[in-house]
Amino acid sequence: MERVPILKIGDILLVSIQVDMSDQTALQLQEDLAERIVATGCHGVIIDITALDIVDSFVGRMLSTIASISKVLDAETVVVGMRPAVAITLVELGLSLNGIRTALNVERGMELIAAAHADEHEELDDEPDAETASS
Amino acid sequence: MALSAEESGRLAGLLTSHADRVMSRWVEVAAGSLRGRLSQAELRRQVEDLHRSMVGTAEHGPLHLDGEHAAELRAVLADLSRGRARQGFSATETATSIFALKDVLLEVMEADAGESTLRDYVAYSRLVDQMGLFTFETYVRTRESLIADQAEQLLELSTPVVKLWEGVVAVPLVGTLDSARAQVVMERLLQTLVDTSSPYAIIDITGVPAVDTQVAQHILKTVVAARLMGADCIISGIRPQIAQTIVALGIEFGDIATKASLADALRHVLRLTGVETARRQPRRDR
Numbered sequence: 190m191e192r193v194p195i196l197k198i199g200d201i202l203l204v205s206i207q208v209d210m211s212d213q214t215a216l217q218l219q220e221d222l223a224e225r226i227v228a229t230g231c232h233g234v235i236i237d238i239t240a241l242d243i244v245d246s247f248v249g250r251m252l253s254t255i256a257s258i259s260k261v262l263d264a265e266t267v268v269v270g271m272r273p274a275v276a277i278t279l280v281e282l283g284l285s286l287n288g289i290r291t292a293l294n295v296e297r298g299m300e301l302i303a304a305a306h307a308d309e310h311e312e313l314d315d316e317p318d319a320e321t322a323s324s
Numbered sequence: 325m326a327l328s329a330e331e332s333g334r335l336a337g338l339l340t341s342h343a344d345r346v347m348s349r350w351v352e353v354a355a356g357s358l359r360g361r362l363s364q365a366e367l368r369r370q371v372e373d374l375h376r377s378m379v380g381t382a383e384h385g386p387l388h389l390d391g392e393h394a395a396e397l398r399a400v401l402a403d404l405s406r407g408r409a410r411q412g413f414s415a416t417e418t419a420t421s422i423f424a425l426k427d428v429l430l431e432v433m434e435a436d437a438g439e440s441t442l443r444d445y446v447a448y449s450r451l452v453d454q455m456g457l458f459t460f461e462t463y464v465r466t467r468e469s470l471i472a473d474q475a476e477q478l479l480e481l482s483t484p485v486v487k488l489w490e491g492v493v494a495v496p497l498v499g500t501l502d503s504a505r506a507q508v509v510m511e512r513l514l515q516t517l518v519d520t521s522s523p524y525a526i527i528d529i530t531g532v533p534a535v536d537t538q539v540a541q542h543i544l545k546t547v548v549a550a551r552l553m554g555a556d557c558i559i560s561g562i563r564p565q566i567a568q569t570i571v572a573l574g575i576e577f578g579d580i581a582t583k584a585s586l587a588d589a590l591r592h593v594l595r596l597t598g599v600e601t602a603r604r605q606p607r608r609d610r
Contacts, residue, residue, distance in 0.1 A: 269554060273514030276549035291554035293521045
């Protein structure tokens with residue numbers, strides 16, 4: 190079975206999906222990602238789907254689930270690099286991937302996460318929190 | 325419908341023995357219907373080509389326009405008809421150039437009338453009819469492809485995506501927005517977003533004469549698709565009547581930003597991206 194690699198860049202986990210997603214691969218990715226978020230304490234997850242030609246309702250739901258899981262583990266999920274054709278298909282199918290943030294490319298996705306993280310820090314600025322100090 | 329071997333042979337003989345007369349008369353009769361819009365030399369060349377390929381085909385055995393060895397004749401006919409279609413001749417003018425052969429054949433055959441002349445003439449006439457119809461079909465096909473090409477060009481012309489600022493692109497929509505155009509606009513816009521990695525797009529509908537539920541649906545779909553890709557869309561150029569129509573139809577734009585003019589939309593985006601614009605102080609000495 191193919192596994193989707195998860196890369197850690199600073200405070201962000203980068204998942205670049207390069208293979209066709211089967212049910213098994215998707216479930217494995219969910220598990221792996223949840224483990225990695227806990228293990229690394231990252232606050233951002235970027236899922237790069239530039240290479241995906243087809244995003245069906247199953248992959249759409251998987252992305253939603255991953256976003257929800259990450260949310261629970263206090264990590265922001267951004268889906269990046271969706272192709273125009275894929276976006277059009279999803280709209281035609283009526284899937285709007287609610288609750289998922291999107292960006293044009295990995296770079297913009299990282300900016301988005303950084304911005305979201307900065308907001309959080311501002312709110313926490315008054316309290317001398319160990320987590321804030323570390324990053 | 326094919327000519328028999330003897331008939332073909334006789335036709336070939338007739339065409340070769342009276343070659344000069346046939347061709348000059350053919351050119352004369354055909355030129356009459358074209359009213360001088362095609363040069364004599366050009367017409368002469370076409371008639372010579374036709375004559376040559378007809379003789380060539382007829383000498384080969386039973387002349388049948390759909391037959392294998394009539395390929396050259398078909399090619400010459402198609403060539404002539406395509407040329408005429410492109411030059412703007414009417415279908416009648418094109419077909420008449422072929423039908424002119426009938427008059428010429430009649431004249432030539434009248435001179436040495438034999439017992440089989442009538443039967444031959446009817447057979448030849450049928451062949452010429454077929455050739456004429458073939459020309460007509462090719463003509464129509466050429467015209468149709470011309471129209472299709474033009475429609476495509478029009479579609480391309482009417483949907484430019486322009487870059488307004490670093491990271492801001494705009495689509496000025498002009499004309500009625502039907503499904504086909506909406507699709508092209510959507511694809512073009514989304515592709516440009518990817519190519520330029522612009523996070524903001526402005527859809528300007530100043531040039532759209534009417535917005536009904538379907539047009540609104542198309543625009544909304546484009547906006548949602550752009551959002552899925554991680555870009556934000558602003559709709560601008562909403563004229564007063566259109567605003568009234570939108571409200572009357574109960575179209576909901578939800579949380580999509582709408583602005584009255586392109587300038588407002590650009591200002592909105594610039595503010596979002598944190599670009600400050602300020603008027604320069606006018607110089608005193610002027």
